[in-house]
Amino acid sequence: MEIRPILSALLRNKTGPILVALQVALSLAILANALHIVNERRAVAARPSGMADEHVVFSMETDKLGNATPEQQLAAIKRETEVLRAVSGVVAAAQVSQMPMSRSGSNTSVALDPRQTQPSAAASVYVSGDSLIKTYGLRLAEGRDFRPEELVDVNDQSENVFPPGVIISRPLAEKLWPGASAIGKTMYFGTGSTAPPTRIVGVVENLISAHAEVSERGMLSVLIPQRLYGGGRGNMYAVRTEPGQRERVIKEAEAALRKSSSTPMIIESTSVDQARKDRYRGDVALQWMLITVSALLLLITCCGIVGMASLWVTQRRKQIGVRRALGARRLDILRYFILENIMITSAGVFGGVALGLALNQLLVSKLEMARLPPGYLIAGAGLFWLIGVVAAYGPAWRAASISPATATRSV
């Protein structure tokens, strides 16, 4: 093999090879970490919301001028829900306390045993006097939906009512009772002797929280069968439409609500698609930034390798001519340059793996990012070896085509 002569040639002129190896190392370290973060964010943003079809659901936040008594408010909620249901193309409508991924909503702590000092979990609370399973299009995994007699009206301002039965998301059920059915089991709202108990009547496959947290908390939700009123003039409704009808229904529903109210109404409609987009906007922006940097990184490293290899070929024209004149075949010259490049790239790759791990360690300790799976570094190493060979091939081929006569003429 020619490794020894190549190595000693490299060692005689170290600067260039070191620069190339350094470029490969830096690129590999940044690329592996960047792509890992991109994939992680993609996975977070791709989490299911639990809705059968997000494109057909939207929310309407209403606010009215003028003041109303709690009883008038309750009557308005019931009337407005009916108005929404009467709009053509509406499959289901419900008054609801919060929307998935809307980044505005409330949590409650739940416990298996009121004597616990720490609650078992914090769950996102969806309060609705109608069937959210129907309105959101949730998949019931176990148990049943609320019965009509379980859906009660509660004056938020004067009474504190806790529901005897609730529906929870499967991740919450799994957290509270791993491996067992949650149906019929009892959990408590909060801890302490006064914590009110409730029974699980149903489990839905999935329902993402209002804040869609990145941690497991983002999947822990509880449905409470209450129509809350008295808290203010504003209300929120969730509406599910027939496929492809959303935009038309939004317009008609807004008009219908305005017509039904004696006082001017402020309505803000937000589709679940929009809520999802807004929730993950930062993550998507970060992904694009990292992808852009990664692409530029690869481009610049490629240019660097090609540039340096071309320079070496130019510098060694005479030597190549001499070698060719002494009987070296084109293949030998080609092999020499490619081997040389593989050796430099390898040094860079090993450095890059170490550097990548160090960078990841820094990100983990300072910015609480996730640990880098070795797969990224292995794939990155493979990629850079390939790039090294491909980038060196052009200059090496030019070197191989140097004819011995012209190359040695000036000697």
Add this chain to the structure above:
Amino acid sequence: MFGYYFKLGVRSLRRNPFLTALMVLTLAVGVAASVSTLTILHMMSSDPIPQKSSRLFVPLIDNGPTEGYTPGEKPDDIQLSYQDAQNLLKSGQGVHRTALYGVAGAVEPPKQGIQPFTMNGLAPTRDFFAMFDVPFLHGQPWTEADDARGADVVVLSRAMSEKLYGDADPVGRRLMLMGFPFTVAGVTDTWRLLPRVYLLAGGSAYGTGEKFFIPLSSAIRHETQHNGGMSCTGNVDAGWAARLASECTWLTAWFETASAGDRGELQSWLDNYANDQRKLGRLKRSAPNRLFDVNGWMEYTGVVGKDSRLQVWLAFGFLMLCLVNTVGLLLAKFSVRASEIGVRRALGASRREIFRQFLVETTVIGLVGGVLGLGFAFGALALIGMSSKSMATVATMDWEMLGLTFVISVSAAILAGLLPTWRACQVTPAIQLKSQ
């Protein structure tokens, strides 16, 4: 000599145009990436009120239950209960003090042709305007008497005043807000703190600014719901009175002291207050009472996202790669000029002169790369600003960052040029001349 070397440097840009273009582009891209991410971080984390940030203090009192509490753990609550907020307001500590929470209100526009809408605002006390240097265009803040009786007065932002009343001075007019008639007391001039330090719980810290202000006492009297986070431990009775009496936290309080040195005094007052409350049995935990100045508060609440820091780190890693790349390209560019250096050295130029000449040449490349990089950075920031409103407010470059861009690009180019320049100086004239 410098002027001459500079001219030579500009001229040599045209020599090996391909290599030079590659170098300039590499530098520009590296500078653009690091400058645009750094600009965002800078805008996000810069002190929004530098003239008094060391004299404004937020108190934090831990009013959580003892169940499940391990002494020393960092509470995740950054707000105060209504009781504590009221007591701090009555304390008379500092030269100014305020307590506030975010509110939203439906507006019935006085002008025809505008649909009713909801706007976001703030419910502080009178002192807020003086504490945060809020400029007034018309009128003035409401009076202390208004604070005391919970008067229905409102201060509008300039943008909101223009939207509702056009160019007219609306002071003294009536505005239907949240279903009640409010009197306009004043209009603030364009004013926005970035980040919105005075209220970091709930809402974007980089929003477009408050649309209106009403007295805290008035918001409480009208039972105005908070527009932001609220944290309650245990189950709270229904109703507004129960919320006010509860340990739910949903307000932020601020003190302004005469000098930064009065912090100790304020802290000891706070400790005494908390001890009294503990004796009364209200505060259960024996957690330390914290006091933060503006910068400390921004750090404690982690208002600057980790993602922004991550981007800056990776962008600077990328700049480093660009530098290494430029070093290689410069080496190549200078290596073909060995004979030229040989001639100059033989004619009497010292190594120092050669060093100067080539360093000036790399500086020229740095300048060109810097200008181009600045253009790229503006483009990148415009792209980032398009992604959302709150990004648009932070994706803008100021003079400080503009200067920094040039420092970064020129020092990057000089750094990259050091090794090639040093190598150029090592050329021995004899060998070069002999081979010609």
